[in-house]
Amino acid sequence: MRVPCPHCGERDVAEFRYGGDASKMRPTHDTGDLKQWHDYKFVFDNPKGPHLEYWQHVYGCRQWFKLNRNTATNEIIGGEK
Numbered sequence: 001m002r003v004p005c006p007h008c009g010e011r012d013v014a015e016f017r018y019g020g021d022a023s024k025m026r027p028t029h030d031t032g033d034l035k036q037w038h039d040y041k042f043v044f045d046n047p048k049g050p051h052l053e054y055w056q057h058v059y060g061c062r063q064w065f066k067l068n069r070n071t072a073t074n075e076i077i078g079g080e081k
C-alpha cells in the first residue's frame with residue numbers, strides 16, 4: 001500500500017504508523033465524566049468502508065496527518081494536514 005504524506009509525497013506504508021480513529025471527538029480535560037474518557041480510549045467502531053484515520057510518517061518527516069481510507073479495499077480517498 002502507498003500512503004500519500006502531505007509533506008513528503010507518496011511513500012510505502014512501512015514508513016508510517018496508524019494512529020487511530022480521527023473521527024472521534026476527544027473529551028475536554030476538565031470533564032470529570034470517566035465514562036466519556038473510557039469510551040474515547042477503549043470503545044471503537046470497526047467500520048467497513050471509508051474511515052477517517054490518524055497516521056504518522058514515522059520514518060520520514062514525523063508529522064501527523066489525517067487520511068481517509070477505505071478499510072475494505074485500502075483505497076486512499078483523501079488526506080489532510
Ligand SMILES: [Zn+2]
Binds near residue numbers: 006007062063
Ligand atoms: Zn512525510
